[in-house]
Amino acid sequence: MTNRVFNFAAGPAALPLSVLERARDEMLDYAGNGLSVLEMSHRSRQFEAILERAEAGLRQHLAIPDDYAVLFLQGGASLQFAMVPMNLYVEGRPVDVIHTGAWTGKAIEELEKLAPYRVIASTEAEKFRRLPRLDEIVVHDDASYVYMASNNTIYGTQWRVFPDTGAVPLVADMSSDILSRAIDVARFGLIFAGAQKNLGPAGLTIVIVRKDLVERGSERLPAMLQYRTHVKHRSLYNTPPCFAIYIMGLVMDWIAAEGGLAVIERRNDAKAQLLYDAIDSSGLFYCPVEKESRSRMNVIFRVRGDNVELEDRFVREARAAGLIELKGHRSVGGLRASIYNAQPIAGVQALVDFMQEFESRYG
Numbered sequence: 001m002t003n004r005v006f007n008f009a010a011g012p013a014a015l016p017l018s019v020l021e022r023a024r025d026e027m028l029d030y031a032g033n034g035l036s037v038l039e040m041s042h043r044s045r046q047f048e049a050i051l052e053r054a055e056a057g058l059r060q061h062l063a064i065p066d067d068y069a070v071l072f073l074q075g076g077a078s079l080q081f082a083m084v085p086m087n088l089y090v091e092g093r094p095v096d097v098i099h100t101g102a103w104t105g106k107a108i109e110e111l112e113k114l115a116p117y118r119v120i121a122s123t124e125a126e127k128f129r130r131l132p133r134l135d136e137i138v139v140h141d142d143a144s145y146v147y148m149a150s151n152n153t154i155y156g157t158q159w160r161v162f163p164d165t166g167a168v169p170l171v172a173d174m175s176s177d178i179l180s181r182a183i184d185v186a187r188f189g190l191i192f193a194g195a196q197k198n199l200g201p202a203g204l205t206i207v208i209v210r211k212d213l214v215e216r217g218s219e220r221l222p223a224m225l226q227y228r229t230h231v232k233h234r235s236l237y238n239t240p241p242c243f244a245i246y247i248m249g250l251v252m253d254w255i256a257a258e259g260g261l262a263v264i265e266r267r268n269d270a271k272a273q274l275l276y277d278a279i280d281s282s283g284l285f286y287c288p289v290e291k292e293s294r295s296r297m298n299v300i301f302r303v304r305g306d307n308v309e310l311e312d313r314f315v316r317e318a319r320a321a322g323l324i325e326l327k328g329h330r331s332v333g334g335l336r337a338s339i340y341n342a343q344p345i346a347g348v349q350a351l352v353d354f355m356q357e358f359e360s361r362y363g
């Protein structure tokens with residue numbers, strides 16, 4: 001394995017090497033069945049076992065209570081921007097939204113078409129460089145649910161402590177930090193996440209939903225758009241993204257083999273600390289995000305003076321040095337290193353070393 005790069009992409013993102021190797025080894029003949037998972041009926045016993053294993057792994061790592069269903073869906077996290085209000089909005093009870101960036105913005109665009117809503121907190125006026133403080137958030141008792149994103153992939157912010165929404169269900173888009181740390185699932189009514197960052201390949205979306213909330217959805221919704229359908233059919237109403245589910249199962253095994261989520265979380269803390277320390281102590285780079293709001297998954301940084309030319313040079317030279325996808329999101333520019341679970345400490349160390357070397361030449 002000599003030509004593997006360190007991949008800092010925001011998603012699809014790096015996967016653990018051992019997962020890729022295992023998928024390669026099992027590609028032509030899965031567990032002695034004489035066929036690939038890619039060719040396997042989703043109604044077969046073997047595939048049912050694959051699905052059960054992926055779900056059991058996720059349930060174990062996140063300690064998901066029994067009154068929550070885990071769904072394996074398609075349509076990306078973006079479809080959930082619509083499915084959530086379609087299923088959880090209750091007539092006459094507006095949705096409360098905490099607006100913290102481009103992805104909550106996309107969710108608001110869908111709410112605009114589907115349900116009345118109120119933005120109860122927003123940091124848009126501060127260019128989303130921080131998260132609202134808990135005392136800035138007032139939840140309405142009559143809200144259908146409160147909507148938020150736990151980690152803002154583009155602006156590089158992440159909630160440490162979640163708002164207390166009392167009896168009002170909290171719905172979180174956890175696409176870019178699910179399974180990066182322990183969370184208390186019971187604090188949420190519904191969690192969703194595209195798989196392509198911490199869970200596995202693109203094409204799979206995970207929904208974790210409290211079962212009583214599933215009954216809110218109208219039975220007149222198209223079958224595919226009702227959570228009820230997927231709960232009832234255990235994510236096998238139609239053909240699910242079988243291979244992506246299989247890879248997610250391997251990622252769940254990898255987390256267990258690494259020592260569990262607590263070990264992953266400690267490693268994520270150490271990686272983020274290493275990178276933010278390097279940025280904060282640099283004379284060339286800086287981080288525009290407020291300290292208390294900084295994400296441990298997506299580290300946003302810039303060259304001082306927002307020197308776009310030097311940032312482009314950094315991205316180019318880093319790529320030539322085997323450190324790829326360090327460009328910030330096209331909507332905000334700058335630089336971004338996504339350091340999800342599968343990014344090894346060695347990758348972050350290589351980035352820090354490269355930043356220091358770059359600074360010695362251009363700083």
Ligand code: PMP
Pocket residue numbers: 010011075076077078079103149151152153154173174175176194195
């Ligand atoms: N929410 C967040 C926080 C994201 O980072 C992304 C994608 N980067 C999405 C939603 C959209 O996900 P998808 O492309 O799976 O629809």
